[in-house]
Amino acid sequence: AQKITQTQPGMFVQEKEAVTLDCTYDTSDPSYGLFWYKQPSSGEMIFLIYQGSYDQQNATEGRYSLNFQKARKSANLVISASQLGDSAMYFCAMRGLVLGGSQGNLIFGKGTKLSVKP
Amino acid sequence: DGGITQSPKYLFRKEGQNVTLSCEQNLNHDAMYWYRQDPGQGLRLIYYSQIVNDFQKGDIAEGYSVSREKKESFPLTVTSAQKNPTAFYLCASSIDTGIGTEAFFGQGTRLTVV
Numbered sequence: 730a731q732k733i734t735q736t737q738p739g740m741f742v743q744e745k746e747a748v749t750l751d752c753t754y755d756t757s758d759p760s761y762g763l764f765w766y767k768q769p770s771s772g773e774m775i776f777l778i779y780q781g782s783y784d785q786q787n788a789t790e791g792r793y794s795l796n797f798q799k800a801r802k803s804a805n806l807v808i809s810a811s812q813l814g815d816s817a818m819y820f821c822a823m824r825g826l827v828l829g830g831s832q833g834n835l836i837f838g839k840g841t842k843l844s845v846k847p
Numbered sequence: 848d849g850g851i852t853q854s855p856k857y858l859f860r861k862e863g864q865n866v867t868l869s870c871e872q873n874l875n876h877d878a879m880y881w882y883r884q885d886p887g888q889g890l891r892l893i894y895y896s897q898i899v900n901d902f903q904k905g906d907i908a909e910g911y912s913v914s915r916e917k918k919e920s921f922p923l924t925v926t927s928a929q930k931n932p933t934a935f936y937l938c939a940s941s942i943d944t945g946i947g948t949e950a951f952f953g954q955g956t957r958l959t960v961v
Contacts, residue, residue, distance in 0.1 A: 738887070762946040772935060774952035781947055820889060824946050834880070834905070835939075835950055839889035 731756045733821050733838035741844050742811045749796070750806040750819050750841045758825030763804040764835065765795065768818040777819075780804055808843075816845045849874050853938050853953035859961050860925070860932065868923045868956045870938035876951075878944050879921035883907060884935040884955075893936075896921055897944055925958065933960050 732755045742748035754763065765777040780788045780795045788795045796805040808815055821838045851872045860866045872879065878897050882890040892905030896915040910929025915921055921940075925932045935957050939950040 733889075735889075760946055762948075764949060766952075772937075772955040772957075774937065774939070774950075776949045776951070779947060779949060824944070824948070834892055834895055834944070836892070837882075837890040839887060 731758070731823065731825060731836055733823055733836055735821055735838035735841050737841045738839075739842045739844070741846060742808075742815075743846050744813060745810055747807060747809045748811055748843065750808070750821075750843065752804045752806065752821030752838060754802050754804065754821070754823050756802075756823065756825050761823055761825035763795070763797070764822040764824070765793070765804075765806045766820045766822060766837075767815075768820065768840070770817070774820070778806070811845045813845050813847060816843060818842050851938060851940055851951055851953035853936075853956050855956060856954065858956055858958045860958060862960055863927045865924055865926050866958065868925070868936055868938075868958070870921045870923065870953060872919050872921075872940045872951075874940055874942070874951065875918070876940035876942050877918070878941045878948075879915065880939040880941075880950065881905075881911075881913065881921070881923045882937045882939065884937060890937065893923065932958055934958060 734753045761782045763780045767775045778790045778793045780797045792809045794807045818840045820840045822835045854869045880895045881893040894913040896902040912924045937955045938953045941948045941950045
């Protein structure tokens with residue numbers, strides 16, 4: 730069965746420092762995509778970054794980068810130069826060719842609550 | 848302005864009543880999804896639809912029903928059979944279900960049973 734695991738329920742980081750949010754996954758799909766979303770207190774889910782399983786390079790989007798280690802099945806999100814506005818819930822998600830019989834759906838981890846200290 | 852609109856933002860339901868949550872998108876996306884979010888549980892898939900007039904159960908479909916009569920609309924009905932419906936409900940859409948396709952989300956509906 731496919732699964733996303735985020736082992737850090739909460740994290741604190743000092744403003745302007747970098748922080749890594751962990752994500753491990755389990756899948757037997759030959760191809761899959763990994764996503765990170767941010768959920769501020771308003772509730773809306775905001776797409777941050779995507780990594781394909783066959784991508785040779787780690788994805789980057791501005792201050793966000795994804796540390797993809799395929800052999801370890803990990804896809805950690807790195808946020809550089811943290812800002813107060815980064816305080817939010819962060820979710821790791823995966824989409825594969827066939828996910829438990831539901832083709833192509835996004836499955837999510839339980840999330841990590843990031844708090845940025847001034 | 849393209850996007851996904853969920854309504855209402857807050858909804859209160861008496862026990863034993865059915866309620867319907869609205870989700871409309873003007874992104875011309877084929878696929879639409881409903882997720883339920885409980886504190887500490889992440890997002891769990893209720894139903895999804897890959898195309899008009901077709902939908903499939905997700906992981907927690909019991910007590911819920913959906914329809915997909917129009918491409919832009921995917922309403923979710925929470926029936927009286929759902930024993931614990933108080934939660935935050937998120938609707939999403941994507942252009943297709945390819946592995947690299949991101950999903951776009953609405954603002955959510957918070958349902959409370961009173």
